[in-house]
Amino acid sequence: MPLSSRHLLGLAGVPKEDIQLILDTAVTFREVLERPIKKVPTLQGKTVVNLFFENSTRTRISFELAQKRLSADTVNFSTSTSSTKKGETFKDTVRNIEAMKIDMIVVRHQSAGVPQFLTQISNAHIINAGDGRHEHPTQALLDMYSIKERLGKLAGLKVCIVGDVAHSRVALSNIFGLKAMGADVSVCGPPTLIPKGIESIGVKVIHDIDKAIAEHDVLNVLRIQLERKAGSSIPTTREYHNYFGITADRIEKNNKDVVILHPGPINRGVEISSEVADGPYQVILDQVTNGVAIRMAVLYLLGTMNN
Amino acid sequence: MRLVLKGLTLINPDQKLNSKSDLLIEDGKIKKIGDLTKEELKDAEILELEGKYCAPGFFDMHIHLREPGREDEETVVTGSNAAAAGGFTGVACMPNTDPTTDSAEVVRFIKEKAKNHLVDVFPIGAASVDRKGESLAPIAEMFDAGAVAFSDDGVAIKTASLLRSVMEYSLMYDAPIIEHCEDESLADGHMNEGETSTFLGLPGIPTVAEDLTVMRDIIMAEYTGARVHIAHISSKNAVDLVRQGKKKGIKVTAEVAPHHFTLSEESLKGYNTNFKMNPPLRTRDDVEAMIEGLKDGTIDCIASDHAPHSIEEKEMEFIYAPNGILGLETQIGLACTELLHKKHLTLDQLVEKMAVNPRKILNIEVPKIAEGENANLTIFDPNEIWTVDISKFKSKSKNSPFDKKLLTGKSVAVINNSQLYFEGNFRKI
Ligand SMILES: [Zn+2]
Ligand SMILES: [Zn+2]
Numbered sequence: 001m002p003l004s005s006r007h008l009l010g011l012a013g014v015p016k017e018d019i020q021l022i023l024d025t026a027v028t029f030r031e032v033l034e035r036p037i038k039k040v041p042t043l044q045g046k047t048v049v050n051l052f053f054e055n056s057t058r059t060r061i062s063f064e065l066a067q068k069r070l071s072a073d074t075v076n077f078s079t080s081t082s083s084t085k086k087g088e089t090f091k092d093t094v095r096n097i098e099a100m101k102i103d104m105i106v107v108r109h110q111s112a113g114v115p116q117f118l119t120q121i122s123n124a125h126i127i128n129a130g131d132g133r134h135e136h137p138t139q140a141l142l143d144m145y146s147i148k149e150r151l152g153k154l155a156g157l158k159v160c161i162v163g164d165v166a167h168s169r170v171a172l173s174n175i176f177g178l179k180a181m182g183a184d185v186s187v188c189g190p191p192t193l194i195p196k197g198i199e200s201i202g203v204k205v206i207h208d209i210d211k212a213i214a215e216h217d218v219l220n221v222l223r224i225q226l227e228r229k230a231g232s233s234i235p236t237t238r239e240y241h242n243y244f245g246i247t248a249d250r251i252e253k254n255n256k257d258v259v260i261l262h263p264g265p266i267n268r269g270v271e272i273s274s275e276v277a278d279g280p281y282q283v284i285l286d287q288v289t290n291g292v293a294i295r296m297a298v299l300y301l302l303g304t305m306n307n
Numbered sequence: 308m309r310l311v312l313k314g315l316t317l318i319n320p321d322q323k324l325n326s327k328s329d330l331l332i333e334d335g336k337i338k339k340i341g342d343l344t345k346e347e348l349k350d351a352e353i354l355e356l357e358g359k360y361c362a363p364g365f366f367d368m369h370i371h372l373r374e375p376g377r378e379d380e381e382t383v384v385t386g387s388n389a390a391a392a393g394g395f396t397g398v399a400c401m402p403n404t405d406p407t408t409d410s411a412e413v414v415r416f417i418k419e420k421a422k423n424h425l426v427d428v429f430p431i432g433a434a435s436v437d438r439k440g441e442s443l444a445p446i447a448e449m450f451d452a453g454a455v456a457f458s459d460d461g462v463a464i465k466t467a468s469l470l471r472s473v474m475e476y477s478l479m480y481d482a483p484i485i486e487h488c489e490d491e492s493l494a495d496g497h498m499n500e501g502e503t504s505t506f507l508g509l510p511g512i513p514t515v516a517e518d519l520t521v522m523r524d525i526i527m528a529e530y531t532g533a534r535v536h537i538a539h540i541s542s543k544n545a546v547d548l549v550r551q552g553k554k555k556g557i558k559v560t561a562e563v564a565p566h567h568f569t570l571s572e573e574s575l576k577g578y579n580t581n582f583k584m585n586p587p588l589r590t591r592d593d594v595e596a597m598i599e600g601l602k603d604g605t606i607d608c609i610a611s612d613h614a615p616h617s618i619e620e621k622e623m624e625f626i627y628a629p630n631g632i633l634g635l636e637t638q639i640g641l642a643c644t645e646l647l648h649k650k651h652l653t654l655d656q657l658v659e660k661m662a663v664n665p666r667k668i669l670n671i672e673v674p675k676i677a678e679g680e681n682a683n684l685t686i687f688d689p690n691e692i693w694t695v696d697i698s699k700f701k702s703k704s705k706n707s708p709f710d711k712k713l714l715t716g717k718s719v720a721v722i723n724n725s726q727l728y729f730e731g732n733f734r735k736i
Binding site (some may be wrong): 089090109113116117135172196 | 368500501502503504505506507508509510511513515578619622624625626627
């Protein structure tokens with residue numbers, strides 16, 4: 001059974017069956033990655049462009065590795081080497097890349113909506129690797145994969161996304177994906193970091209971190225972007241840690257079984273204390289291999305689709 | 308030459324006129340209203356206009372011509388052509404040109420470019436030098452050169468102290484200060500802030516950014532006694548503030564753009580940059596408040612905020628695309644479709660908001676439909692059903708979200724300055 005869409009623009013509106021298919025396929029690739037020869041010929045002869053208008057070494061390397069493992073040809077195009085700086089428009093850039101007869105584009109961009117825009121100007125399959133503060137579907141799929149790996153299920157779980165929800169591209173994708181899979185989702189943070197009207201997509205908003213720890217099975221803790229808008233959203237990282245940080249005390253007091261997920265890299269002593277990161281708690285940190293497996297699954301499912 | 312317009316219903320609420328009659332126009336003047344004799348019909352060109360309406364020429368008091376500066380997007384002439392095609396005989400153009408219309412020289416330059424056109428073009432001068440909000444622009448010199456109002460449109464006048472100076476200075480000429488109401492410190496976004504912006508992951512502009520500036524401006528108008536005109540009002544609270552201001556007797560007027568009484572933020576789903584404008588499309592509630600404001604007279608007039616942009620500039624990543632859409636050639640259609648046919652406004656009210664009130668706000672004489680007067684007329688058919696086709700636009704740009712939309716109501720002809728625009732052509736009459 002193929003995916004219901006020929007692109008992965010986000011997880012909003014993606015049916016449960018598609019998400020399940022990606023997660024199941026990733027299990028297979030996860031096994032491949034444990035083999036001595038980690039390469040399969042599945043996407044031989046296919047060309048994938050990694051179109052990165054914003055620097056994100058981690059995500060790009062993960063995608064690139066996934067492409068190599070699938071034997072696809074990879075072209076990297078990032079802003080530092082791009083011609084958009086020389087006044088060429090985004091559209092021209094894409095047209096020029098299209099001329100190379102490509103099959104898929106993995107795109108990262110500062111502006112929400114760019115992956116959707118790409119579908120209008122390119123015939124390739126589009127994979128969103130993060131658009132503005134909108135979505136980052138493969139990261140959310142990876143998070144879901146890791147949760148499922150730890151707890152055996154997603155349906156019925158209570159998950160809370162903690163931190164800078166307003167500026168995060170991971171939060172929305174997690175909310176849409178987890179809800180589709182039957183989980184119950186909340187967000188927790190100071191009101192300045194919670195976007196207006198988020199309740200309308202079916203999440204509960206809480207501002208009390210103790211309550212968040214006590215009432216949820218999983219906390220997905222977002223990285224606080226220290227460089228972003230300092231001063232207008234949170235007064236100091238110290239105050240943030242004191243009121244919203246995940247500490248050993250809080251876990252001991254509220255819920256010793258809570259699973260803490262952090263996509264990394266962690267700001268120790270800000271969103272999570274070192275004690276928690278290194279201690280005897282249920283912590284899931286950056287899952288590099290799972291990330292490659294998820295991206296292989298997405299590339300494979302889209303790349304082998306009949307157009 | 309002699310032109311006979313047959314079968315028209317003449318309508319001008321300013322003259323309490325509403326009657327069916329033929330018109331004889333000779334050398335650009337209204338020669339006779341009423342039944343025409345054989346003699347008068349002889350050698351005249353006759354236009355059969357049964358069922359159509361004839362009003363004082365419509366006036367759009369908020370458009371952007373891109374001359375001087377971006378003649379690739381619109382010039383004074385192409386913008387005036389678009390105005391004529393859309394059913395307007397007069398427009399007022401905003402000063403965010405390059406160089407800024409902040410001197411008598413640029414005001415005269417625009418007037419010079421508009422000379423001999425059917426459409427009268429009235430420049431609006433900048434309120435502050437280069438619209439920077441730092442120092443007073445030469446308001447007196449610009450007024451004498453032909454500027455009819457002052458505005459920093461694109462942004463609000465930056466500080467309360469400069470706003471005060473501009474308002475006080477304008478008192479000498481009873482010229483309105485037109486405000487683009489937006490608190491800059493809250494306006495770091497690309498669409499209306501709310502459920503939809505959160506869903507789309509786009510930074511939002513909250514309605515309070517508009518409301519706070521509307522409030523400031525109304526209070527300052529009360530204090531100085533000056534006239535303030537709220538441009539492109541779009542939020543429900545802002546309409547309420549204007550309503551209260553009027554009740555208190557403060558000299559505040561307001562305009563609304565057709566897109567703000569037609570479309571809501573929902574249109575942004577899909578990230579089509581032709582729905583990106585400032586102020587942004589708001590919620591359905593706000594749209595209803597615009598209609599309510601038009602009905603009870605809180606909103607005095609309809610103005611398009613016609614903002615031409617090149618295709619290259621609009622076909623861009625959403626956050627980098629410029630704000631603004633075309634408006635001149637869809638305005639009558641949208642007003643008839645959304646307001647007249649949905650029974651929110653009467654034909655009289657529509658003419659008031661599109662021909663009479665804009666001129667009154669700008670202290671421009673409202674044309675009369677009377678014998679001996681210059682013919683300054685819009686002839687329109689509120690019942691004509693047509694499909695918007697941007698490829699037929701007279702505007703140099705094509706950035707309209709209404710392409711392919713079915714509308715009811717269209718301009719048939721305009722007459723002004725001894726010229727007729729009819730069936731796509733200008734002619735001396
Ligand atoms: Zn404006
Ligand atoms: Zn404007």
